Amino acid sequence: MWQGVQTRIVGARKGDELYLIPDENDPLPPVGTAVRGAVEDERRTSLMRTHSGLHVLCGVVFRDYGCLVTGGNMEPGVARMDFNLPEVPPGFKEAVEAACNAEIDADRRIDVRTLPRTEAFAIPDIIRTATNLVPPEVEEVRIVDIVGLDTQADGGTHVASTRQIGRLQVAKIENKGRGFRRVRIRIAD
Known part of the structure; x- marks a missing residue:
């Protein structure tokens, strides 16, 4: 103004x-x-819900399928995340959506803290991307923890608990080349 x-x-x-x-x-x-x-506020809150939803998706796919993130993008209420998933197992879309919504319904707390780089990188699986995107000159690493599901280095904004995300819909699974799958999601109220 x-x-x-x-x-x-x-x-x-x-x-x-x-x-x-x-x-x-x-x-x-x-x-x-x-x-x-x-x-x-409306746009920021929608982005926070979407970003936290992506972390739930990442946590579920890592836990259940052992896949790392190879790319992603988000807008308010819609997003995509790419994974190094060689094959799409039968029922993958439905299983991932159900597991994500179970984690959202669990109302898991989302904590944010900052740790010295060496301490942060001592946490197992703290980097959930195929490539470490934290620049080497960063000495303090911001950690986002969806308690009991997903802990990773991250610089984005989040809601306080998974229940605030709303319903997560897996809209589409796309083949993006050998061993790479794109998962498109929507966040609904």
Whole structure:
């Protein structure tokens, strides 16, 4: 908000500095204008629910099938996660959806803490991605723990417990090449 005018920020881009990307239909403040920012709570909450849902999905697929994450993406309420799953077992989609919703119904607490790098990396399976994405210069690692299901290094925002996620629907399973499967999810109220 600036001089009574609102400009919505729809994204950000990192370069030498952080660049905010305004909605193309919104006016821009003149250079040097003081602005006040606010988080759009509905969007942020939806992203938190979706991100926590992805962690439940990751925890279930790792626990039940031993697969690591090879990629992913999310928008409010919808997301995808790619796994190094060579074959899709019969009933996989239904089994994963049921297991995820059982974990959500268990109302598991989601804790966040920061640990020194050496202590964090001493936790078994703390990296659930096929490639470690934590840069070597990071000395303090943020840990997200869905207590009893999934503990991993992560920098995103989360809800406080799995019940706050809502229902998780496995919308589609896609073959993304030899040994890689994409799981698309939706979060429903």
